[in-house]
Amino acid sequence: MAIGTSTAASVRIRGDIDDRRIDRSELVSARRALRLLKGNLGYDRLHALVSEQIAEGNALFREHVMRSAGEQVTGVITIEAEDLTAADFSTWMIEAFARRDVLIAAQPEHYLMDMAEPQGPHVVETFGSYVVGFYMGGWAESEIDAADEFERVDKRYSLLRLDDDGTPFGSVSTTFVEAPYGMDAELSVSLPATSAPDAIEQHLEHFSVEFRSWMLQAAAETAAPCDRSSNND
Template structure:
């Protein structure tokens, strides 16, 4: 009995050639990061923002409409990362310093386009939320600031996760288009990161799913960078 080759999944295995134990996926990731870094450098921040202006306008309009349709209702999800060989204090200490270096922040994800501190203490971010390129701010806009985080279902016990940070995501017109609650707790071998994001309830499911993936990529890369800086 012969097998119909066209019905089998196609796989490609690297047998020999390049040195080391990295995979083809690892090679592609390295070259993708290098290409993105080159484009960011050549264009500069303003050149990149000018290039993305139409995408940003479209993305912000989508988020604004979603927030209005949701009438203050959000739904969330959580990405959990386990780290060995580094404490949460070491990582968060590194992160505090990293926010003064945009290059480090941008390098954590290919869809980070601009991350800059503002005079009022907020942080201006241009990145993707799902397929949409958006320009928004991190901070405690509004009188309720972070009150929502105290009652969040995703909030974990202080004894296990003593390091907590919460923020609203809002547009330049102060429309709140998301929320973030990140929590860190040490373990015997390192620490656990619980990374919760909330999007307007009217958003399609894939918006939330992609930001959970976004968290996994950027925080993994920040943690690895923090460990490398310590060595």
């Protein structure tokens, strides 16, 4: 018997006007379950588990590269964070790159993230509806403009290469800017033209989930020493 959904049905907790509280509970449970499963499986078994999907996704994007003949499409999304500075977040991110558990947990569709690979950071995640394995070309050196408190910018760029044959298939860039309320993160992804708009739109959504996770964790961890100091006064 197939289990489906009906647009006519509505389920909620008594007293609530909708099911958003249930959605939030499901999200917390899903994150916890994924963190447990990914942690218990480990790098090698996770890689083996999605190896067929990686081969399929890589073949698809290799075809996109050929069909697009060098033409790419770029999508950009800006994330705002309050009470977190770009300087603090940038420092936290550099340290977080050594914490595989933090990187993996930030997005449900982070399957592998190994920053210590000799060929560059090795990542397996979703582009569009396909799982793709790739190496990041290393973040280009940070460009920081500290002329004004609200103009300090941290810019980074990375070329993406398929992990089976090294084919370059796209790039990502991040720009962190100080703002009066905290910071802005301008995130962009460039992919072969024939993969747009689906892969572009999906990866911008992917960015929003992972960077919100990282920003919230960074804010909590960078604020912790101050909080402890305040409590001791």
